[in-house]
Amino acid sequence: xxxxxxxxxxxxxxxxxxxxxxxxxxxxxxxxxxxxxxxxxxxxxxxxxxxxxxxxxxxxxxxxxxxxxxxxxxxxxxxxxxxxxxxxxxxxxxxxxxxxxxxxxxxxxxxxxxxxxxxxxxxxxxxxxxxxxxxxxxxxxxxxxxxxxxxxxxxxxxxxxxxxxxxxxxxxxxxxxxxxxxxxxxxxxxxxxxxxxxxxxxxxxxxxxxxxxxxxxxxxxxxxxxxxxxxxxxxxxxxxxxxxxxxxxxxxxxxxxxxxxxxxxxxxxxxxxxxxxxxxxxxxxxxxxxxxxxxxxxxxxxxxxxxxxxxxxxxxxxxxxxxxxxxxxxxx
Amino acid sequence: xxxxxxxxxxxxxxxxxxxxxxxxxxxxxxxxxxxxxxxxxxxxxxxxxxxxxxxxxxxxxxxxxxxxxxxxxxxxxxxxxxxxxxxxxxxxxxxxxxxxxxxxxxxxxxxxxxxxxxxxxxxxxxxxxxxxxxxxxxxxxxxxxxxxxxxxxxxxxxxxxxxxxxxxxxxxxxxxxxxxxxxxxxxxxxxxxxxxxxxxxxxxxxxxxxxxxxxxxxxxxxxxxxx
Numbered sequence: 001x002x003x004x005x006x007x008x009x010x011x012x013x014x015x016x017x018x019x020x021x022x023x024x025x026x027x028x029x030x031x032x033x034x035x036x037x038x039x040x041x042x043x044x045x046x047x048x049x050x051x052x053x054x055x056x057x058x059x060x061x062x063x064x065x066x067x068x069x070x071x072x073x074x075x076x077x078x079x080x081x082x083x084x085x086x087x088x089x090x091x092x093x094x095x096x097x098x099x100x101x102x103x104x105x106x107x108x109x110x111x112x113x114x115x116x117x118x119x120x121x122x123x124x125x126x127x128x129x130x131x132x133x134x135x136x137x138x139x140x141x142x143x144x145x146x147x148x149x150x151x152x153x154x155x156x157x158x159x160x161x162x163x164x165x166x167x168x169x170x171x172x173x174x175x176x177x178x179x180x181x182x183x184x185x186x187x188x189x190x191x192x193x194x195x196x197x198x199x200x201x202x203x204x205x206x207x208x209x210x211x212x213x214x215x216x217x218x219x220x221x222x223x224x225x226x227x228x229x230x231x232x233x234x235x236x237x238x239x240x241x242x243x244x245x246x247x248x249x250x251x252x253x254x255x256x257x258x259x260x261x262x263x264x265x266x267x268x269x270x271x272x273x274x275x276x277x278x279x280x281x282x283x284x285x286x287x288x289x290x291x292x293x294x295x296x297x298x299x300x301x302x303x304x305x306x307x308x309x310x311x312x313x314x315x316x317x318x319x320x321x322x323x324x325x326x327x328x329x330x331x332x
Numbered sequence: 333x334x335x336x337x338x339x340x341x342x343x344x345x346x347x348x349x350x351x352x353x354x355x356x357x358x359x360x361x362x363x364x365x366x367x368x369x370x371x372x373x374x375x376x377x378x379x380x381x382x383x384x385x386x387x388x389x390x391x392x393x394x395x396x397x398x399x400x401x402x403x404x405x406x407x408x409x410x411x412x413x414x415x416x417x418x419x420x421x422x423x424x425x426x427x428x429x430x431x432x433x434x435x436x437x438x439x440x441x442x443x444x445x446x447x448x449x450x451x452x453x454x455x456x457x458x459x460x461x462x463x464x465x466x467x468x469x470x471x472x473x474x475x476x477x478x479x480x481x482x483x484x485x486x487x488x489x490x491x492x493x494x495x496x497x498x499x500x501x502x503x504x505x506x507x508x509x510x511x512x513x514x515x516x517x518x519x520x521x522x523x524x525x526x527x528x529x530x531x532x533x534x535x536x537x538x539x540x541x542x543x544x545x546x547x548x549x550x551x552x553x554x555x556x557x558x559x
Contacts, residue, residue, distance in 0.1 A: 243434075244438070245407075
C-alpha cells in the first residue's frame with residue numbers, strides 16, 4: 001500500500017462530518033439537490049434500457065390498458081358532438097293521410113309556416129317522397145307493378161334552435177291531431193335515446209378506466225417489486241450508510257414516472273391511430289346522412305390529462321411498492 | 333460516546349446472543365471486540381448500526397438512545413457512522429469511486445467535495461488510481477480496502493469494523509489497523525471486531541471479550557491485561 005499522502009490526511013482532517021440535525025442537502029445546497037434529481041432521472045431512464053424487453057412489455061401493457069378506456073371516452077365524446085350537431089336540426093315530420101289532396105297539403109304547409117316555432121318548412125308531394133326514397137335508398141320502385149304510389153305526402157318542419165325538446169314534443173302532439181295528418185314524428189326522440197345511451201357509455205368508460213387504472217398500478221408495482229428484489233443489496237447498503245427513505249425512493253419514483261409517461265404516450269398514440277383509421281369510414285357514413293360530421297381528434301387538454309394521469313399512476317405505484325419494501329426492511 | 337447499559341438480546345427461539353452487556357467507550361477510544369464465532373460480536377455491532385435492537389437494556393451513542401431514534405433521524409445518525417463489513421458489502425455494478433462516494437452522495441455533498449474526499453480516502457488505503465475499476469476485478473484484499481475507504485470517507489465519529497483484516501495479508505492488515513488508530517487519534521470512537529488474536533496482540537488497546545454473549549470483566553492476551 002502506498003504511503004499516506006499528507007495532503008490527503010489534511011483533507012479528511014479538515015472536512016467536518018455532517019451533524020445529526022442538519023438536513024440532507026445542507027452540504028451542497030438546493031442546486032446540488034436539483035442536480036441529484038436530474039442525475040437520478042437520467043439514471044432511471046438508463047435503467048429502462050438495461051432490460052429493454054421487460055421495460056417494453058411493461059410500457060405496452062400500461063399503454064394498451066389505458067388505450068381501451070381512452071378510446072371509449074374519445075368515441076363517446078365524438079358521439080356526443082354528433083348528437084349535438086343534429087340537435088339544432090330537430091325536425092317534425094308530418095305524414096299526410098293518403099286521401100289528402102296536394103292542394104290541401106300545400107295549404108296546410110302554408111298555414112304551418114306562419115307558426116313561431118317553425119324555422120323552415122318543406123312540403124314533399126307523394127311523387128317527391130317517392131323520388132327522395134329512391135335517391136336515398138338507391139332502390140328504384142317500379143310503379144308499373146304497383147296500383148298506386150304507396151308513399152304519403154310529407155311536411156317536414158324544422159324547429160327553431162331555441163325550441164326545447166318539450167316544446168317540440170308539444171308541437172308534435174298538437175300537429176298529430178290535425179285532420180290531414182296521419183302520423184307526426186319527432187326526429188329528436190331517437191337522438192335523446194342515443195344521448196342517454198351515450199351517458200351510460202360514459203359511466204361504463206369511467207368504471208373501465210378505474211379498473212384498468214388499478215391494473216396499471218399493479219403492473220408497475222409488480223415490475224418495480226422485481227427490480228427492488230434485484231437491487232435489495234444496494235438498498236440495504238444505502239440504508240446502512242445513511243440513505244434516507246426519500247433517497248432510496250427517488251430512483252424508483254422516477255422509474256414509475258417514466259413507465260407511466262411512456263405508457264400514456266403509447267395509449268394516446270394508439271387512440272389517435274384508431275381515430276385516423278375511422279376517419280374516412282365515418283366521413284362516408286356521415287355523407288349518407290347529409291351530415292358534414294368528421295371524427296374529432298383528441299383534444300389537447302385530454303392528451304395532457306392522460307399523460308398526467310398515467311405518470312401519476314406510475315409514481316403512485318412506485319411510492320406504494322418502495323414504501324412496502326422499506327416497511328418490511330424496518331420490521332426486520 | 334458508545335454506552336451499553338445492561339444490554340441483552342434474545343432471538344425468537346430463546347437463544348441469547350448477548351447477556352447483560354455493559355461497557356462504555358469514550359470519544360477517541362479504540363477497542364477490540366474479541367471472541368469466538370457466535371460469541372455475539374456481530375450482534376453487538378449491529379446494535380450500534382442499529383439494524384437490531386436489544387431485548388432489554390439501552391444502547392446510547394453520542395447521547396442518542398438508539399431505540400428512541402425516530403426513522404427520520406436514523407439516516408442522519410448513520411451518516412455519523414463508518415462501517416467496515418466482513419463481506420465488504422460493495423455494489424458490484426458500481427465503480428470503486430461510486431462505492432466509496434456512496435455515503436457522501438446520500439449526505440448531499442457536492443460533486444467537487446465528493447471527488448476530493450473520495451480520492452483522499454482511496455489514497456489512504458492505497459487504491460488511488462483505481463477509481464474507475466469495478467469491484468469484481470479487484471482482489472479480496474483490495475475489495476476490503478475499498479470497504480475501509482467507504483467507511484472513513486465521511487470522517488465518521490464512530491467507526492465500526494467487523495473482521496476488517498479477514499482477507500488481508502499481515503502487512504496490509506497492519507496498515508489498515510494503523511489507519512484505524514489514526515482515526516481514533518483524530519477523535520473518532522473505533523470498535524473493531526476480530527478473531528485475529530495475533531494481530532490484536534500487537535496493539536495495546538482496550539479489549540472487550542465476549543463469550544457466549546457475556547462480556548468478560550478482564551481480558552488477557554499474551555499475558556498482558558488490556559481491559
